[in-house]
Amino acid sequence: MLELKGIGYTVREADGELGILNDISLTIDDHRLVVFTGPNGGGKTTLAKIIMGLVKPTSGRILWNGQDITDLGITERAKLGISYGFQQPPRFKGLTVRSLLTIASGDGKLSKDRCCQYLTKVGLCANDYLDREVDVSLSGGEVKRIEIASILARGSELMIFDEPEAGIDLWSFARLTETFEQIHAEGRATMIIISHQERIISLADEVVVVGDGEIRHRGSAQEILPKILADTTSICPVLTKGGVSK
């Protein structure tokens, strides 16, 4: 179980302090699929990075399976079973796709078949990619899919995907969505997926709308999605303080 208790994040700027996240409290039970959505700049990525330990909150505590992990670094959190896929994944010159998957899996002798299975889940053919380097020669969509495959290979207990749909073609996106559905159905992991995609939001047990650094609304996909889709004004009703008004 993941518990966020009063998470705040403020940065110091030349003309004072800037609040990015304000008093976020949220509990996510095991094996749930939770989607964070909301407007650009709302604070979703910052919150995900705080859970992974890439950003340190200025207030609040984070508990994972009852343990306070607020002061733990990324490596320690990874060992406790938490993984995060960047919105814009880094590239690793000199590292092949096969090595990346092998390191991620923790299995020094990861077979070609296993690599192939992970790559297939994100719509890539192993023969074309295993010996490629994860460098600038890969397209944005390719590097994104390879990073998602590496998270699958890691087999973490808590997987956080930051806009997995970004830059991914429709065919691979369909394959990826099936993969999320499958992991969820098998109860293999807790997943937090940051997404703006209707197809992914519809998979969620719970949708959390983050706007202006706060949780603006929480509810089932069935409850929230129609409200988002029906809204044709510039102000989304689920972002209105106090929740859905229509």
Ligand SMILES: Nc1ncnc2c1ncn2[C@@H]1O[C@H](COP(=O)(O)OP(=O)(O)OP(=O)(O)O)[C@@H](O)[C@H]1O
């Ligand atoms: N270190 C920082 N210094 C100043 N501003 C920051 C810092 N980190 C984040 N921000 C700002 O905080 C806000 C939230 O950013 P964040 O990346 O979390 O948004 P997001 O919800 O993921 O947006 P998107 O949907 O565009 O990915 C943005 O306005 C961003 O510019």
Ligand SMILES: [Mg+2]
């Ligand atoms: Mg983001």
